[in-house]
Amino acid sequence: MRIFLLVLPAALSVAACNPTPGPYANGPYTGPGPGPRTTYSYDSIEYGRIVSVQPVTMRRTSDGDQIVGAVTGGLVGAVIGHQFGSGTGKDVMTGAGAIAGTIIGSNVASQGGTYTSYAWTVRLDNGGSITVIQMSNQFRVGDRVSVVRSGNQVYLR
Structure with missing residues (x-):
C-alpha cells in the first residue's frame, strides 16, 4: 500500500504530460476569419x-439619478402626506405629498456633484x-x- 501511495503521484504526473488532441487536431482551422478592423470616423x-x-x-447630471430621486421623493412625500387629514382630505394630502416629493427628489438628485x-x-x-x-x-x-x-x-x- 505504501508503494502505491508513492507511485500514484508519479503516475499521475506522467499521465498529465500525455498530449491530448486539441480543437485543431483534425487539421487547420476552418472557422470564421478575424473580424473587421476598427476604424474611427470623423x-x-x-x-x-x-x-x-x-x-x-x-x-454631473444623470437622467437615471434624477428618475430615482423623483420616484423616491414621490413615495416619501405620499407616505408623509397620508399622515394628515381624513377621508377625501387624506387622499388630497397623499397626492399633494407625492407631487411635492417628486419635485423635491428630482431637484436634489439632479445636483449630482461637480x-x-x-x-x-x-x-x-x-x-x-x-x-x-x-x-x-x-x-x-x-x-x-x-x-x-x-x-x-x-x-x-
Whole structure:
C-alpha cells in the first residue's frame, strides 16, 4: 500500500504530460476569419496650437439619478402626506405629498456633484480659434494639437 501511495503521484504526473488532441487536431482551422478592423470616423480635422487653458467646474447630471430621486421623493412625500387629514382630505394630502416629493427628489438628485474639466483655446492654422472643453489635462500651452470634429462632438488629440 505504501508503494502505491508513492507511485500514484508519479503516475499521475506522467499521465498529465500525455498530449491530448486539441480543437485543431483534425487539421487547420476552418472557422470564421478575424473580424473587421476598427476604424474611427470623423467629419473633419483641423490643426492648431494651444494658446490658453482655464479650469472649469462642470456639474454631473444623470437622467437615471434624477428618475430615482423623483420616484423616491414621490413615495416619501405620499407616505408623509397620508399622515394628515381624513377621508377625501387624506387622499388630497397623499397626492399633494407625492407631487411635492417628486419635485423635491428630482431637484436634489439632479445636483449630482461637480468635477473639473479644462477649456482649451486653440489658435487654428487657418487663422481662426476655437475653445474646446475636455477633461484631459495632457496638453500644455504651446502644444500643437488636432481638433477633431465627429458628429456633434469636438475634441483635441
